[in-house]
Amino acid sequence: MTVTTGHTGEAARPAPALPLLPAVRRLLPGAAGRVALRLPPGGPLTGAPHRRQVARMLLQEAALSGGGEVFETAGGELLLLGAAGPAAARLAATLAGLVGDAAGPEIWRLPADGPRLLAWAEAASLSPPAAPVPDAAAPGLAGLEPLLEALPLDRVLRRHAILHHAPGAPPLLAARRLRFSRGALAAELGPLAGDADLLRHAEDRLAATLPARLPGPGQDPPDGPLLLPLPLGGPAVPAPRRGLVGVLPLAAAASPAALAATRAALARAGWGLALAGLDAVALRLVPLAALAADLLLLRWSPAMTDRAVVAALRGMPAAKLVLTGCDGPEAMEWGRSQGLNHFAGPHVEALLAAARLAACPARSDRWRGEGCTRAQCAERAAATGPIPRAACRNPGLLARLLPPAAA
Amino acid sequence: MTALPAPGRAGTGQRDALALIGLVREAVASRIPRHVLHLRLARLAPRLRHDHHHRLVREALEPVLRPSRARLFELPDGDLVVVAPPDSPHLKEAEAALLTLLAMETAEPALAVLRLPEEAAALLAAVEAALAPVPAAPPGAPEEGARFTAARLGMLERTLAGASLAAFHRHHPVCRLRPGAERPEAESLHLRLALPELGAALGASTDPATAPWLRRRLRRLLDRRLLAELARPEEARRLGPAGLCLSVASLTSAEFLRFDEALGAAGRARTTIGLLPEDILADPEEFAFAREFCRARGFRLALEATAAPPLPLDRLGLDLLWLRWSPDLPRIGESLRATLPEDRERVVLTGVDGAGAIGWGWEEGITLFEGRLLRPKGSSA
Numbered sequence: 001m002t003v004t005t006g007h008t009g010e011a012a013r014p015a016p017a018l019p020l021l022p023a024v025r026r027l028l029p030g031a032a033g034r035v036a037l038r039l040p041p042g043g044p045l046t047g048a049p050h051r052r053q054v055a056r057m058l059l060q061e062a063a064l065s066g067g068g069e070v071f072e073t074a075g076g077e078l079l080l081l082g083a084a085g086p087a088a089a090r091l092a093a094t095l096a097g098l099v100g101d102a103a104g105p106e107i108w109r110l111p112a113d114g115p116r117l118l119a120w121a122e123a124a125s126l127s128p129p130a131a132p133v134p135d136a137a138a139p140g141l142a143g144l145e146p147l148l149e150a151l152p153l154d155r156v157l158r159r160h161a162i163l164h165h166a167p168g169a170p171p172l173l174a175a176r177r178l179r180f181s182r183g184a185l186a187a188e189l190g191p192l193a194g195d196a197d198l199l200r201h202a203e204d205r206l207a208a209t210l211p212a213r214l215p216g217p218g219q220d221p222p223d224g225p226l227l228l229p230l231p232l233g234g235p236a237v238p239a240p241r242r243g244l245v246g247v248l249p250l251a252a253a254a255s256p257a258a259l260a261a262t263r264a265a266l267a268r269a270g271w272g273l274a275l276a277g278l279d280a281v282a283l284r285l286v287p288l289a290a291l292a293a294d295l296l297l298l299r300w301s302p303a304m305t306d307r308a309v310v311a312a313l314r315g316m317p318a319a320k321l322v323l324t325g326c327d328g329p330e331a332m333e334w335g336r337s338q339g340l341n342h343f344a345g346p347h348v349e350a351l352l353a354a355a356r357l358a359a360c361p362a363r364s365d366r367w368r369g370e371g372c373t374r375a376q377c378a379e380r381a382a383a384t385g386p387i388p389r390a391a392c393r394n395p396g397l398l399a400r401l402l403p404p405a406a407a
Numbered sequence: 408m409t410a411l412p413a414p415g416r417a418g419t420g421q422r423d424a425l426a427l428i429g430l431v432r433e434a435v436a437s438r439i440p441r442h443v444l445h446l447r448l449a450r451l452a453p454r455l456r457h458d459h460h461h462r463l464v465r466e467a468l469e470p471v472l473r474p475s476r477a478r479l480f481e482l483p484d485g486d487l488v489v490v491a492p493p494d495s496p497h498l499k500e501a502e503a504a505l506l507t508l509l510a511m512e513t514a515e516p517a518l519a520v521l522r523l524p525e526e527a528a529a530l531l532a533a534v535e536a537a538l539a540p541v542p543a544a545p546p547g548a549p550e551e552g553a554r555f556t557a558a559r560l561g562m563l564e565r566t567l568a569g570a571s572l573a574a575f576h577r578h579h580p581v582c583r584l585r586p587g588a589e590r591p592e593a594e595s596l597h598l599r600l601a602l603p604e605l606g607a608a609l610g611a612s613t614d615p616a617t618a619p620w621l622r623r624r625l626r627r628l629l630d631r632r633l634l635a636e637l638a639r640p641e642e643a644r645r646l647g648p649a650g651l652c653l654s655v656a657s658l659t660s661a662e663f664l665r666f667d668e669a670l671g672a673a674g675r676a677r678t679t680i681g682l683l684p685e686d687i688l689a690d691p692e693e694f695a696f697a698r699e700f701c702r703a704r705g706f707r708l709a710l711e712a713t714a715a716p717p718l719p720l721d722r723l724g725l726d727l728l729w730l731r732w733s734p735d736l737p738r739i740g741e742s743l744r745a746t747l748p749e750d751r752e753r754v755v756l757t758g759v760d761g762a763g764a765i766g767w768g769w770e771e772g773i774t775l776f777e778g779r780l781l782r783p784k785g786s787s788a
Contacts, residue, residue, distance in 0.1 A: 255684075
């Protein structure tokens, strides 16, 4: 077995792209009766570098036992060329198992599928030498906390709506939710954000200061609950104020006793507790009924429609569940089919922006070429800083998020 | 510093304490062995703290200090610490003389003999105690100074980069012990890092638990170091049935892949990986990926839990439960029992420190125990 990448020694400069085609041409004649196994780019096995590394190791081992050569392309694809059929089939089953049978590899039988392989290889080039994994001390760790202390919150804090939409009733604004935008925070942190744990630590530190720095009632009228992130590392008991709901990540449920104590302490201050991050995989692992929380924030993905996930939701009171991350009508449709009636996500933001624009007295400006687009309206409603919001000529409506008569 | 100090010079004490901390860190980093005599003069009964006794102590120490490379440090609370090369014959003599001198009428031993780098933590703890008596932390949010920050983590990472961790590897035997059996039978070995000792030796006075995401990053770094060590061919060959607790992210690291390769199929089948509930819940999708990968490679997987495991083993798709013993376990018996796997062969009671733990384990049908105190049959340790 050999592994071929574009390694050209200890070159500090980026190596020129090496075409894959010559190697494929060379190996193809000898691969008759064998197969090529390809993992497409950006998939669950190749999207993240650490997963691609695992997949490549499995391909290399299959090559060791079943023959063939492994290639990694600049586009993040992996190819095992010339493996024996049974070995490739076993490998394909292993790979599919890693990602819950989501997307298995593509298998080309040779020589029949040779033209397809050649056509693909023509456009592919080998990956440049892997950049050394940054080890140990990340430079700038010492600068993280000062950076966070100096960071104006509104640069990274966003407001989202939680919509109550039950069959036969008009949609209502059930709650507002403040959360940190991962993308905006990552942009502020720079290279440090490359480490997901540092990014989450930054969120924790900002969350610890949030109760004392909430946007005023001009932005968030006290007419409903307000959800806000709490730090995982020893959430401080917040100042008593009714109508607030602290949101903790699911990792807080690792210690049921500590979670129950936190919930009790929050309740004494008039706060509720929500747990976030319940995605399709989490719902298979965690018995929902045992979680000590007032609200459970489910995270939509198409995998939610899986039978085991649906079974996990059975018997849970709908008032306790919010389907977040709704990115289109199918998410809300599925939610309603499960008896859910609290929704959040980009699709909800778009619906609300449309309802505001329809009710906005300034809407006719649109026809004079001066009006707001739906995206602008959604962006201003999500902003927590004065500048983006100042562009709105109807701040009262913007703060309400949903016009009262919207149906 | 070889001149004997007169007692009660606070400035000297402060300076000496800092110098001693530096010396301990050097010893840990370089792994050059040293013997240490810690004279806990501050603990002596007042009537034993007269000048007369101090003179006797100094006289006993003179032979150690004069010819050898030994150094004497006076701590701010009046304790004396002598650091000497390990084979100094004078040190043995002085130890004997001091034992006779100080053993008189003291409730607690006034003389501690420590070895560096193994017992660096104990010595540093003593120095810290001498430097500043730490008041009990008030409940609630940690103070700014006590919080584990990214800056502190950065310092730790730099120190770790230059230090060998071998002195902090602990091998805890896992033994089968049935009621009425004469001696425990060794089943496997759990490899653990002595984190509190490591933290103390590195001068980390704050608890990483106050910043859980930073602690995750630190654990990833420590995992990588441990795995790199174990992936050396001679280490991997020597490794019998073993268990190690790793973070989920470490299972897809390059170091783990090398460890996997070095073990081979037979080695992987003998190895169990323990995972923490907070790691599993922090990223369930990555956990599911890593679990399936480890399974496909032939590793066994365990949930490492303190108190009642928040997640049922079968739902997680894990093989074993490593349940950490604490005296609270008997109290939560009923709720705990409901979460234990029915097949008690899948439970290992870890951190076992005495008969109480084993007795409780037996009551619950557990016969696999892990602890530093367990001495399996045929073990010379």
